[in-house]
Amino acid sequence: xxxxxxxxxxxxxxxxxxxxxxxxxxxxxxxxxxxxxxxxxxxxxxxxxxxxxxxxxxxxxxxxxxxxxxxxxxxxxxxxxxxxxxxxxxxxxxxxxxxxxxxxxxxxxxxxxxxxxxxxxxxxxxxxxxxxxxxxxxxxxxxxxxxxxxxxxxxxxxxxxxxx
Numbered sequence: 001x002x003x004x005x006x007x008x009x010x011x012x013x014x015x016x017x018x019x020x021x022x023x024x025x026x027x028x029x030x031x032x033x034x035x036x037x038x039x040x041x042x043x044x045x046x047x048x049x050x051x052x053x054x055x056x057x058x059x060x061x062x063x064x065x066x067x068x069x070x071x072x073x074x075x076x077x078x079x080x081x082x083x084x085x086x087x088x089x090x091x092x093x094x095x096x097x098x099x100x101x102x103x104x105x106x107x108x109x110x111x112x113x114x115x116x117x118x119x120x121x122x123x124x125x126x127x128x129x130x131x132x133x134x135x136x137x138x139x140x141x142x143x144x145x146x147x148x149x150x151x152x153x154x155x156x157x158x159x160x161x162x163x164x
Contacts, residue, residue, distance in 0.1 A: 003127065007092075007146065007154045010125035012068045012075075015042075016118045017059040020052060026113040027060050030101045035062055035071065072159065075120045078103040081161045085152065088163075092146030094155065095121040124151055 014034065016027040024041065031039045042059045044052050052058060064071055076083075078098045088094040100115040101107050109115075124146055131138045155161040 005126060005144075007124050007126060007150060007158075009068050009072065010065070010123045010129070012064045012072055013061060013121040013123070014064070014075075014118055015059065015061040015121065016116060019058055022116065024057050024060065027116060029110075029113055030116050030118070031060060031062050033107065034101065034104060035064060037062060037064070072120075072122060074105055076159060076161055077105050081159075083155060083161050083163055085163050088148045088151050088155075090148055092124045092148060092151035092154075093122060094151060095119060124154065 014031055016022075016031060018024050018027050028039045028041070039060045039062050041057050042061055043055050043057055045054070047054050075096075075098065079096055083094060083096050087096050097117060097119050098104065099117045101113075101118065102109045102115065126144060126146065128144060129140065132140055152163050155163060
């Protein structure tokens with residue numbers, strides 16, 4: 001395998017959707033404890049079918065781009081390193097949910113927060129994907145694009161995950 005076809009993690013996005021029931025401060029605390037970085041609050045763009053008003057805070061998220069390997073390994077430990085095959089999309093990205101933050105290694109239960117779950121979304125890339133982010137419209141060639149099978153192979157070999 002050449003160096004230009006090796007897969008790597010572009011980013012990991014952790015997301016907790018609060019809706020109108022869960023306190024936003026608790027979700028922010030959980031994400032800050034897991035990553036030790038600042039969290040972004042997400043707002044509604046328009047009034048939704050769930051009758052939530054426009055520009056109301058409904059969750060929080062954080063995107064990790066550097067030093068994400070260790071964090072991803074911790075997140076996979078929380079789900080016993082098992083990821084469903086249906087969690088992979090055709091572009092090679094995958095995501096999974098964690099039922100409670102207390103399942104993550106090195107995290108302890110806080111009675112003030114309660115039990116909150118979160119979503120983990122992993123975006124993979126190859127060297128040369130910087131072309132995709134440029135302002136000039138350029139596309140990744142179909143031989144260089146990541147396929148679902150490539151991502152599954154990466155998850156098995158590099159991350160030690162079991163794909164079921």
